[in-house]
Structure formats: C-alpha cells, structure tokens
Amino acid sequence: MSALLEVDGISVSFDGFRAINNLSFSIGDAELRAVIGPNGAGKTTFMDIVTGKTRPDSGDVKWGTPPKSLLRLNEARIAREGVGRKFQRPTVFEDQSVADNLTMALKADRSPFAVLGWRPSRASATRVADLASEVGLADHLPRKAGELSHGQKQWLEIGMLLAQEPRLLLVDEPAAGMTLAEREQTTALLVRLARTRAVIVVEHDMDFVRRLNCKVTVLHQGSVLAEGSLDHVTRNPDVIDVYLGR
Numbered sequence: 001m002s003a004l005l006e007v008d009g010i011s012v013s014f015d016g017f018r019a020i021n022n023l024s025f026s027i028g029d030a031e032l033r034a035v036i037g038p039n040g041a042g043k044t045t046f047m048d049i050v051t052g053k054t055r056p057d058s059g060d061v062k063w064g065t066p067p068k069s070l071l072r073l074n075e076a077r078i079a080r081e082g083v084g085r086k087f088q089r090p091t092v093f094e095d096q097s098v099a100d101n102l103t104m105a106l107k108a109d110r111s112p113f114a115v116l117g118w119r120p121s122r123a124s125a126t127r128v129a130d131l132a133s134e135v136g137l138a139d140h141l142p143r144k145a146g147e148l149s150h151g152q153k154q155w156l157e158i159g160m161l162l163a164q165e166p167r168l169l170l171v172d173e174p175a176a177g178m179t180l181a182e183r184e185q186t187t188a189l190l191v192r193l194a195r196t197r198a199v200i201v202v203e204h205d206m207d208f209v210r211r212l213n214c215k216v217t218v219l220h221q222g223s224v225l226a227e228g229s230l231d232h233v234t235r236n237p238d239v240i241d242v243y244l245g246r
C-alpha cells in the first residue's frame with residue numbers, strides 16, 4: 001500500500017519544550033487509523049502540523065504520489081489539497097437548515113470567482129441529499145441545525161467536510177458527548193468513510209477505539225510509543241505504564 005501522508009522525523013518545540021520529538025507516521029490512501037496517547041502526548045500538535053497550522057522545526061510532511069511536501073503550503077492550500085479537519089466541538093450554522101449548511105459547504109468548495117456567480121442548482125441539491133444520506137441525516141434536511149442532537153451536529157459537520165471531497169480526514173475525539181447509539185453510528189460512519197479515503201481519529205475512549213477495529217498509533221512525549229492492533233498496543237508494558245495504568 002502506498003502512503004498518502006508520510007510524516008518524516010518531525011520535531012517542534014514551544015519555548016524550549018519539545019512537544020513533537022522526531023515523530024514519523026504514515027497512512028495509506030484508504031485507511032482508518034486511531035491515534036491515542038495521554039494528555040500532552042502531542043496529538044493535537046501533530047494534527048496542527050499536518051494541517052499547516054504549526055510549522056515543525058525539522059522533518060518533512062509528504063503528501064500524495066509523487067510525494068510533495070506540505071510544509072511549503074499554507075493552511076488554505078493544504079485544505080484544498082484534500083486535508084479536512086473535524087474539531088471536537090461542532091461548528092455548524094445553528095440557525096440554518098441542514099440542507100443550507102451542506103449547500104454552503106459545497107459553495108465553499110468553489111474558487112472565489114466561481115462563488116461570485118454561484119447559485120444552488122439541481123446538481124447541488126442532489127449532492128446535498130447524497131451528503132446528508134452519507135452521514136445519516138437524509139430525514140433531517142429541512143431541520144434547523146440548532147435543533148439537532150450533539151451527535152447529529154457532529155455528523156452534519158462531517159458531511160460539510162465531505163463536500164470538499166477530502167482525501168484525508170482528521171477527526172478529533174468524535175465520541176465525546178455522544179450517546180451510545182450515536183457512538184455506534186459514528187463508528188460505522190468512520191469505517192465506511194475510510195473505505196475511500198484516509199481517516200485519522202484521535203480518541204481517548206478505548207471502547208470506541210476498539211469498535212473502530214483498526215491499526216492504532218500510541219503517542220507519548222511527541223513520539224510513537226507503539227503501533228499495531230489495539231490488542232497488540234494494549235499489551236505493550238510501556239503503553240500500560242504511561243497511558244492505561246496498571
């Protein structure tokens with residue numbers, strides 16, 4: 001399997017504190033990966049580097065085939081390259097309908113010139129319906145986003161990200177605040193999405209990670225401490241020591 005994203009020996013320090021320490025990581029075109037690790041392990045900083053929010057002091061972040069460095073690109077360009085990021089808190093337009101939120105996300109996909117003359121078309125209405133059904137909101141298109149449950153808002157935001165057709169989706173703690181039923185649906189959604197794109201899920205909830213049933217990368221002090229199946233990493237004495245507890 002060829003890598004879509006290859007993080008190669010990156011390090012970054014904040015005021016002399018090394019938050020990311022010679023970290024290497026790679027993920028394939030259609031792969032689901034869970035990233036876990038104790039507080040302060042560097043998970044957020046890792047995502048900040050991939051999305052161009054933070055520049056590493058050293059190392060490289062390579063993207064696509066033939067690989068090009070993301071380090072030369074700004075955040076907006078990296079997003080246009082196909083890197084989508086879902087933050088922990090949903091940021092949808094609460095006063096707008098689900099359909100309008102998705103329509104706006106489609107519009108955001110256009111170049112500035114195309115946006116000037118852009119009107120919702122039948123094609124975009126079909127695409128909005130497809131996006132809604134992809135994230136399980138087909139029956140909620142006319143509802144205001146503010147009326148949705150927390151889980152449904154998260155799915156709507158994922159749908160809005162999908163409008164940009166990302167090749168890599170970074171998802172931060174999707175299970176937080178969700179009901180059990182919503183968690184199960186979210187697991188199924190992420191597994192499904194990873195059939196056609198790369199998905200990296202940062203998560204603390206080990207039951208949720210277990211249900212993702214994917215390769216797990218454990219970060220600690222800015223480096224990879226262990227990698228493999230959840231059973232493999234949770235048997236690792238170092239992982240037990242720093243993360244799971246005895």
Ligand SMILES: Nc1ncnc2c1ncn2[C@@H]1O[C@H](COP(=O)(O)OP(=O)(O)OP(=O)(O)O)[C@@H](O)[C@H]1O
Nearest residue numbers: 014015018019037038039040041042043044045046
């Ligand atoms: N802008 C910054 N300035 C100073 N220190 C920072 C900055 N960003 C992160 N850090 C430090 O870098 C380390 C890694 O932080 P990071 O937020 O990446 O960890 P994390 O694994 O996401 O933690 P959590 O699970 O708590 O979200 C922490 O010690 C944090 O305090």
